[in-house]
Amino acid sequence: MNTSTKSRPSHAPVTATVLSVEKLSPHFIRITFAAPGVGSSGSGIFDQRIKLIFPAPGHALPVLSGVNGNWYATWCALPEATRGVMRTYSIRALDETVAPVHLTVDFVIHTDPGPAAAWAEDATRGDEIIIVAPQPGAEPSGIEFAPGDATAIVLAGDETAAPAIARILEDLGPDSTGVAFIEIPTPADVLPISTPSGVDIRWLPRLGAGHGELLIPAVLGHLGVTLIRAHPTVAESASDLLWETPVFSSMGEELAETCSDRHTYYWIAGESALVTGLRRALVKEHGLDRSQVAFMGYWKQGVAMRG
Ligand SMILES: Cc1cc2nc3c(=O)[nH]c(=O)nc-3n(C[C@H](O)[C@H](O)[C@H](O)COP(=O)(O)OP(=O)(O)OC[C@H]3O[C@@H](n4cnc5c(N)ncnc54)[C@H](O)[C@@H]3O)c2cc1C
Structure with a gap:
């Protein structure tokens, strides 16, 4: 057999x-x-x-x-x-x-x-x-985290991405370096994660603020990027969940080769509008190489997901 x-x-x-x-x-x-x-x-x-x-x-x-x-x-x-x-x-x-x-x-x-x-x-x-x-031993499928040769990682997400970020951090090698930004509803939602010593976790309790209101400025501030437009455009709001990884674009975009920072890999997930906002700021306005970033809408405000 x-x-x-x-x-x-x-x-x-x-x-x-x-x-x-x-x-x-x-x-x-x-x-x-x-x-x-x-x-x-x-x-x-x-x-x-x-x-x-x-x-x-x-x-x-x-x-x-x-x-x-x-x-x-x-x-x-x-x-x-x-x-x-x-x-x-x-x-x-x-x-x-x-x-x-x-x-x-x-x-x-x-x-x-x-x-x-x-x-x-x-x-x-x-x-x-x-x-x-x-299934045991099957070819990996459904894993988007793919830092390749990057020497540093930036992970960013809201509470729905916290479990994935925690698992990524616990599966990374001990020599990994980078930073993880996790936006959560309240300070009491900070959870224990075993992190490589070179990765800094920054918990961002929203305390009533909107989704992304703390995460977007924190990520952009870390990169020294200024947010030009905070809110999604009408077209962005109406679109389906954003799913842009180095190997797949839900918007059908081609991967353009650029020469930006290839040493850092970015993994960003959470509510669709916050992911869209970060994508626009990082790729469209800051020129970050799309081949170094995974942007994943995990859910959409006001919309029931269908699997
Ligand atoms: C790859 C991937 C991995 C995910 N991993 C996790 C995970 O590990 N843990 C986890 O909790 N979620 C995770 N999610 C998100 C989860 O699938 C959605 O939050 C989903 O909508 C929850 O289903 P529901 O039946 O509770 O709500 P739905 O029936 O889908 O939605 C009902 C209403 O609730 C709103 N809603 C949905 N989620 C939230 C939220 N988090 N906060 C506020 N309002 C919300 C919707 O906008 C809608 O108005 C993941 C999503 C993806 C795509």
């Missing part, structure tokens, strides 16, 4: 069972799942994204186990009212030394809770969801 990882789909749906629920802070709930069949490539989790499928109220979870490559088509073909809802999250921790594997997700509790945040708030041991996650 050919067991080559190349023929194996990188992600597959598994039924995951809640093992523990921990309220970490006013706005973070940590949930650890028993997730049989999940595993990593062995070279780090970083910002590995996963899909979570929550049951529709009053309905059982859809049956997707055993459906591999075409699980998404199978799920989409199910009636919308009963198939549950899908959202994207990050792996905060993956313990592959136990069987079944333990997978941890840090959920942000927000004021306009959609199905995912509401499910997390009510979750108890024994509850089940479907997690679409990497």
Whole structure:
């Protein structure tokens, strides 16, 4: 039998069972799942994204186990009212030394809770969801953090990006250098992260300010860049989630080779308008080389995400 990882789909749906629920802070709930069949490539989790499928109220979870490559088509073909809802999250921790594997997700509790945040708030041991996650030894897929030869990193994000930033920092080598800016709702939302000694973490509690109001000036100030226009244009506000990485552009832009600072790699994620604002300032106004930056809209104010 050919067991080559190349023929194996990188992600597959598994039924995951809640093992523990921990309220970490006013706005973070940590949930650890028993997730049989999940595993990593062995070279780090970083910002590995996963899909979570929550049951529709009053309905059982859809049956997707055993459906591999075409699980998404199978799920989409199910009636919308009963198939549950899908959202994207990050792996905060993956313990592959136990069987079944333990997978941890840090959920942000927000004021306009959609199905995912509401499910997390009510979750108890024994509850089940479907997690679409990497399989052991499969080719890495869904990891955007790619610093290449950069010698320094700048990570920036709001609370939804905090779990990914924490995982990146904990997976980096001890000699890594750089800075991580994390905007959070309150000072009580500062969470412990094991950081390489050369990386400085700056927590930015918003305390009622708007998303990005602290993060954008902090990142630009670090780079010595002045913000020319703070708010997104009408076109930017109306656009879909921004997803611009060195290998993919949601706006269809070509990668232009420039000669700016290639020693630093930038990873920026969070609410769409703040990511768009930073992108405009850094790429359009400051001329930062797009090949050195990943800009990722993780959610959009006022819009329910659809997986
Ligand atoms: C690659 C990736 C990784 C992610 N990792 C994580 C993670 O590890 N932890 C995490 O908590 N989130 C993470 N997110 C963000 C998460 O998917 C969204 O916040 C999602 O909208 C939550 O779903 P929901 O059902 O609670 O709300 P939805 O039904 O999607 O939205 C309902 C309403 O809530 C608003 N809303 C959504 N999120 C927030 C928020 N954080 N603060 C304020 N209002 C909000 C929406 O604008 C909308 O008005 C990630 C997103 C991506 C793309």
